Amino acid sequence: MAPKEPLVISNKDEMRKWSRAMRCQGKVIGLVPTMGYLHEGHLTLVREAHKHANVIAVSIYVNPGQFSPNEDLSTYPSDFDGDIRKLMSVPGGVDVVFHPHNLYDYGNDKRNSNVAIESDKTVSCVDQGGFGHETWVRVENLQKGLCGNSRPIFFRGVATIVTKLFNIVEPDVAVFGKKDYQQWRIIQRMVRDLDFSIKIVGSEITREDDGLAMSSRNVRLSMKDRQNALSINKSLLKAKSAAADGQVHSEKLRNLVIQCITEAGGQIDYVEIVDQENLEKVEFINGPVVLCVAAWFGKVRLIDNMEINLKMDVRK
Amino acid sequence: MAPKEPLVISNKDEMRKWSRAMRCQGKVIGLVPTMGYLHEGHLTLVREAHKHANVIAVSIYVNPGQFSPNEDLSTYPSDFDGDIRKLMSVPGGVDVVFHPHNLYDYGNDKRNSNVAIESDKTVSCVDQGGFGHETWVRVENLQKGLCGNSRPIFFRGVATIVTKLFNIVEPDVAVFGKKDYQQWRIIQRMVRDLDFSIKIVGSEITREDDGLAMSSRNVRLSMKDRQNALSINKSLLKAKSAAADGQVHSEKLRNLVIQCITEAGGQIDYVEIVDQENLEKVEFINGPVVLCVAAWFGKVRLIDNMEINLKMDVRK
Structure with missing residues (x-):
């Protein structure tokens, strides 16, 4: 069978429309959120998603909300065409790749953006972007310690973008890698606390042959x-x-x-x-x-x- | 035509199941979130909802997450049977009353609850309740000032419970009273920032004959x-x-x-x-x-x- 080419969607409303159509057909929708530049670890997440869902969406979006201005947002690697090829190589492929341009640009109402920068000492690239985005989700205990110490705005950025992706893609199942262990636990807790109707699956770490965790x-x-x-x-x-x-x-x-x-x-x-x-x-x-x-x-x-x-x- | 008796649902999964069935039938779902003890102002919200939606859910839930321990949670008035009667008096009535028992009791995992109390100086009745809930949504600029000054945890509680209700009821339209002006603006901004696919309608203040805003x-x-x-x-x-x-x-x-x-x-x-x-x-x-x-x-x-x-x- 020829490898399946995924539908590429960049528009939020279109993404949701697809998902709702699938739901009304009785399909179970799986989501694998990624920042692109996919490797074997991501493909393992897709294979895992196939165990729990009938149709699979993979999101590819480098989230500025989880990067501090001094971190590596601008140099984060990307290879969209390569990503599509890799996703097609997975048995069963994926149905949709959601690839939005900027999930924080609402096209209006930028008046509040400066206030956010003034009032927060630790800002993300979103605060700096001046889009007026000002709503953040925090999992207040689990976000402390471990990576939360050296990356103080990281998990608020992760919880917020995952909330946005969940509200756009509306999946039934989402797969996260256990390499980002704290992130996985934070998302699980967030889903419970905010009553998302989404099963969170943790997928084991994929390692290179010599043992290095894939990243x-x-x-x-x-x-x-x-x-x-x-x-x-x-x-x-x-x-x-x-x-x-x-x-x-x-x-x-x-x-x-x-x-x-x-x-x-x-x-x-x-x-x-x-x-x-x-x-x-x-x-x-x-x-x-x-x-x-x-x-x-x-x-x-x-x-x-x-x-x-x-x-x-x-x-x- | 005899007044329509609403279906009363207290279970989250049942609520969502109803809503999804309606959506797949092509219905537009309206939500009016309330804390009960309904008055003419609430009924105006329901009438407004009828202008935007085919089926109407009213939630009745006194949210401990927006009350400080020193506020009036325990004495907040309630009259469930009266509320149902009033809702039935509205032309078209309402389809569902969502009346959950405790939206913060997850029945497990209470181990983290003490951490929340220690680390936050201003706590809500939810933090005190020991349910282990630790995820909060904040609309960081709009929540400041006005009622945010004297009620420091109020709007985080409102934004969080509204997120939960949106995730449970999954409406297309939700109606809020403009008497709670700051709350209305906060919910609008939150919906935009978190990509909820929900239209937020602000309904004008309803006043007694002598001008007192209804409450x-x-x-x-x-x-x-x-x-x-x-x-x-x-x-x-x-x-x-x-x-x-x-x-x-x-x-x-x-x-x-x-x-x-x-x-x-x-x-x-x-x-x-x-x-x-x-x-x-x-x-x-x-x-x-x-x-x-x-x-x-x-x-x-x-x-x-x-x-x-x-x-x-x-x-x-």
Whole structure:
């Protein structure tokens, strides 16, 4: 069978119209939100979506609302034609690619934009854009800690754009990668708290053959940094194995990871062991936890994580 | 024709199922969100909804998310049977009354609730309730000033519950009273910023024969306070007339209102003249403005407002 070419939609109303027509036909609509420059990890999300839905929409939109002006919005990689080809290579393909131009430009009412900049110390590229957008969704506890520390407006930007995408695409199921673990938990909580009728599926991390977690940012690593960055996955595996062997003291496991990454030339942003649900730090592992890491290699910030689910009988 | 008895739905999934069935039948769905204890003002909203929609849902839910613990949540009046009777008296009636029990109780995951209370100085009755709800929608500029000053968590509570109701009822049109002017503007902006596909209709203030703006709280006024509270509407009319006669200096008009209400025994919360769209204070009237008032009579806080749309040729 020839690969299916997706319908490309850039208009919000058209997107919603398609979705509502599908719903009235009894179809289950799946959404995979992405920022483009797709890799095997994204395609895994699409394959996962096929397990839960009859028709699949993939959104490709680099969201300025989650970037600080000092972050890498302008250099974020893109390759729209390549993305379409990759999506067509997935068995079953995708039905729609939603590719809007600017989801914050309402074409009027820009008078309030300056107020937002004055009143907020930490601004996003949207606040700076002067579009007058002023509504933000925050998941107030889960957005704290981990990536929330070094990227203070990131999760408000993510929760807000996902709300917008949900309201435009109106899916029944949405698939998020567990590589962005905190993001996945935030979206789950947001969906519950705001009564979206959407099932949130978390998809396991896709890794390169050598263990590096796939990321659109990996292409910006130098050869040397790319090699050194393998220390992240290696250290996570080492810590997981140490935990399985009875080391349940978080501080000890953290130090193991920090040492391994630092020795390889990485600069740690954070290494934390947190509860899988509420993402609060744990001193000792006595339930399902996740070991989360963010580290810089050169000018590239990478994140990764590993769930640790100890069986009761191996715990000390 | 016998008055139509509305279907009463308390379950979220059932509510959404009804709405989606209507949509697939091509019906336009109208929503009138209320906190119950309905009066003629609410019925005006329902009549307005009939102009825009084929089927009408009225929600009756006293939202703890917009009340501070020191406010009047526990004494907020209710009369469900009376409400149903009143809704049946409107020509065309209403199709559904959505009357949920507790929209913040998710039946699990209460572990985070304490964190919310510790980290926020101003809490709502939802934070105190310990349900673990932690997602809030804020319209960051419009929520400032006017009622936002004396009720710091009010509009985050309103924006959040309206988002929840929109996600549950999934209407095409929703009608809000312009008596709650700031709320109306906030919901309009939120709908734009979050890409809800919902038309927001503002319905004019309904007044008693003697001019008092209708409110569920009016029943709690003593006979004397009820009489004194007429000063609000009187002062607004006086200011509007002064503006029409050429007095465009906001301070002068404010003072006129303040004096009139204070002399009648009211205690001013605020009197402001603001731009109708962005609700920013204006020093001189040179465009569409609204004069907004909040004042206490006895233990009851009343709000009212009047739009002032001067024709260019009467301006000095």
